[in-house]
Amino acid sequence: MDHLFLVKYAEIGIKGKNRHLFEDALMRQIRYALKKLPGSYGVSKSSGRIFVNCEDAGSCDMDAVADALGRVFGISAFCPVSCGTDRSLEAICQSTVEYVRSNYPEHDFTFKVETRRADKSYPLTSMEVEAAVGEAILNALPGLRVDVHEPEEMIHVEIREQIYIYSRIIKGPGGMPVGTGGKAMLLLSGGIDSPVAGYMIAKRGVILDAVYFHAPPYTSDRAKQKVIDLAEQVARYAGPIYLHIINFTDIQLAIYENCPHDELTIIMRRYMMIIAERLARQSDCLGLVTGESIGQVASQTMKSLLATDDASTLPVYRPLIGFDKQEIIDKSLAIGTYETSILPFEDCCTIFVAKHPVTKPNLNIIKRSEMKLAGQIDRLLEEAIASDELVVAGK
Ligand code: ATP
Ligand code: MG
Numbered sequence: 204m205d206h207l208f209l210v211k212y213a214e215i216g217i218k219g220k221n222r223h224l225f226e227d228a229l230m231r232q233i234r235y236a237l238k239k240l241p242g243s244y245g246v247s248k249s250s251g252r253i254f255v256n257c258e259d260a261g262s263c264d265m266d267a268v269a270d271a272l273g274r275v276f277g278i279s280a281f282c283p284v285s286c287g288t289d290r291s292l293e294a295i296c297q298s299t300v301e302y303v304r305s306n307y308p309e310h311d312f313t314f315k316v317e318t319r320r321a322d323k324s325y326p327l328t329s330m331e332v333e334a335a336v337g338e339a340i341l342n343a344l345p346g347l348r349v350d351v352h353e354p355e356e357m358i359h360v361e362i363r364e365q366i367y368i369y370s371r372i373i374k375g376p377g378g379m380p381v382g383t384g385g386k387a388m389l390l391l392s393g394g395i396d397s398p399v400a401g402y403m404i405a406k407r408g409v410i411l412d413a414v415y416f417h418a419p420p421y422t423s424d425r426a427k428q429k430v431i432d433l434a435e436q437v438a439r440y441a442g443p444i445y446l447h448i449i450n451f452t453d454i455q456l457a458i459y460e461n462c463p464h465d466e467l468t469i470i471m472r473r474y475m476m477i478i479a480e481r482l483a484r485q486s487d488c489l490g491l492v493t494g495e496s497i498g499q500v501a502s503q504t505m506k507s508l509l510a511t512d513d514a515s516t517l518p519v520y521r522p523l524i525g526f527d528k529q530e531i532i533d534k535s536l537a538i539g540t541y542e543t544s545i546l547p548f549e550d551c552c553t554i555f556v557a558k559h560p561v562t563k564p565n566l567n568i569i570k571r572s573e574m575k576l577a578g579q580i581d582r583l584l585e586e587a588i589a590s591d592e593l594v595v596a597g598k
Contacts, residue, residue, distance in 0.1 A: 207286060208272060209361075209369060210253040213279040213377075228380035228408075229253060229277040235442055236271040240264065249363055250321050254284075269373060274440045276406045277383075278375030282359075285368045292327060295366055296339035299358060302368045303340055303347070313350035314340070314358055321363045336360060379408030381442050386410040387520060388483035389492040390475060391437075391446065393429045393550050396494025396523055398437050398540040399531055403522035404492050405441035412486055413437075413444050413596075414479050416451035421555075426548035431594055436540050438597020447482050450590035451475070454583050455555050461575040464557040468502040469564045470573060471555065473514035474580075478587055480515045490518040496526050501560040510564045 212229060230246050230253060237244045237255070242263040245256040255272070257263035265283065272281045287298045299316070316336045318329040337349055340358070361367040389401040391413040401411050415430045427448060434446045451474075458470050479491050495503045495511075502511070512519055523531055535541040573580070 207257060207284055208255040208268060209282045209284040209367060210255060210272065210278055211280045211282070211372075211375075212253070212277050225277070225380060225383055226253065228382040229275070231382065232275050232277065232380050232442065233272065236275050236439075237268065240267050240271060244268070252321075252361075255281075273373070273376060275380070276376055276378035276408065276440065277380035279377055280372050280375050282369040282372050286365050287368075288365050290325070290362060290366055292332065292335055295332060295360060295362075296336050298366065299336045299360060299368050300339050300343040302370075303344060303358065306370065307356070309346075310344045311346040312355040313348045313353075314356045315349060315351050315354035316340070316358045316360060319359070319361045321361060325362050332360065332362070376406065376440075378406035381405055381408055381410055381440075384408030384410075385489045386412060386487055387490045387492050388479050388486075388488040388517075389413040389437075389444075390479055390494075391415050391430055391434060392494070393426055393433065393544065393546075393548060394494065395528075395535050395541065395544040396496070396499075396531055397492075398433045398494075398544060399534045399538065400492055400494040400520075400522050401437045401444075402440055402534075402538050402540075404520055405437070411437065411441045411444050411492070412447070412483070412488055414447040414449060414475075414482055416449050416475055416478075418452045418455050418555075419450065421452065421455075422549050426550060429543060429546055429548050431596060432543050433540055434594070434596035436538075436543060440538065441597070443598055444596045445486070446594045446596050448592040448594060449478055449482075449587050451478075451587060454580075454587055457576055457579060457583055459555050462572045465559055465561045466564060466569055466572050467555055467557050468560050469507055469510050469569055472502055472507075472511045473569070473573070474584070476511060476514040476519070478584065480517050481584075481588055482591070483517055488517075490520050491515060492520045492522070494523055494531075495521045496523045496528075496531070499528065501562045504562050506563045506565075507561075510566050510569050513566055 226248055233246050243258045245258050247254050272278055285302050316333045318332045320329055340347055356370050358370050384407050387404055387409050389411050391397045405411050413434055417427050434444050438444045454474050458467055462470050498504055
């Protein structure tokens with residue numbers, strides 16, 4: 204019996220003619236997730252199921268494989284499975300008994316056998332197979348009892364070109380395979396929220412590019428490294444992320460020197476949007492993504508968001524819009540970005556921050572303030588875009 208995982212996927216199963224595109228994207232993402240693990244793996248598909256095979260059983264770490272599959276969007280569940288090539292009823296019975304014997308240390312629970320015949324030409328019906336396998340288990344392991352209504356363990360037997368036996372079903376992350384939903388530009392800061400926002404958009408199948416606005420010497424190289432580390436962590440789920448690092452210092456200084464201080468954050472955010480949109484259009488991104496949620500801080504009131512949105516003609520996706528801070532923290536803990544996010548390095552929004560920022564900015568007034576930058580902002584924007592340093596996270 205070879206050891207492998209059977210991968211189940213729900214949402215993508217309903218996509219009609221596009222189904223094979225989704226399956227191919229899912230297989231590609233599974234291969235990506237397994238790439239860095241020791242050992243070599245085969246990933247293949249067969250009518251509504253994907254199989255991951257450990258090609259060299261000696262060097263495969265099943266826990267590491269399970270951990271990796273747990274990060275692949277599109278997987279609804281996966282099951283450690285035993286498989287065999289002999290499809291005779293006798294072999295199925297024997298293999299299933301062997302499976303139960305070796306996977307359960309104690310043999311005193313109720314069970315039910317459930318058979319699925321993906322190969323409809325198989326000469327026996329599902330019920331015949333179930334009855335024979337159930338009986339074989341009862342005879343071989345006397346402590347077990349059948350309960351067809353509420354079994355403690357469901358023993359699944361799938362008959363395909365081979366037979367597959369499994370009983371443990373591990374929940375996957377759900378969502379859609381990355382690569383099936385277009386591409387978006389994530390505004391990634393060093394905080395708690397934006398990595399979570401990126402995770403959530405990637406979960407819907409979207410490839411992420413990212414941009415970080417850096418303000419040396421006001422923000423340090425360590426702050427920049429923290430953002431690169433966060434991009435690496437998000438890439439564990441999202442696949443490779445092209446992270447643009449933009450030098451934002453001169454724009455920030457110009458705003459600071461020329462515009463009312465209570466409007467600094469909003470104006471700065473608007474220029475971030477303008478640059479993010481430029482980068483997004485260069486790389487076929489269909490939208491921008493931020494970690495904002497309504498009312499979290501002054502720059503995230505409805506009026507502030509209106510003013511921010513106005514700077515970009517691309518849609519701005521804000522997957523955390525209705526989340527409380529604690530919910531975002533819980534999510535960042537779950538996906539593993541929290542520890543990095545709370546490292547205490549300065550970010551450019553906190554250095555040039557007003558004591559009393561406007562909470563209800565008036566767009567016309569903001570635009571009038573921006574006029575004060577008229578003589579220099581075009582050049583500063585070009586220079587900022589030219590400063591682009593590209594880092595590929597999750598290669
Ligand atoms: P985060 O935890 O993501 O930093 P936050 O609660 O600190 O969010 P803000 O600092 O107001 O919120 O930023 C709001 C959003 O703007 C961020 O979620 C991020 O998408 C974007 N953003 C802010 N600063 C930067 C930056 N320096 N580079 C890139 N994006 C940024
Ligand atoms: Mg922040």
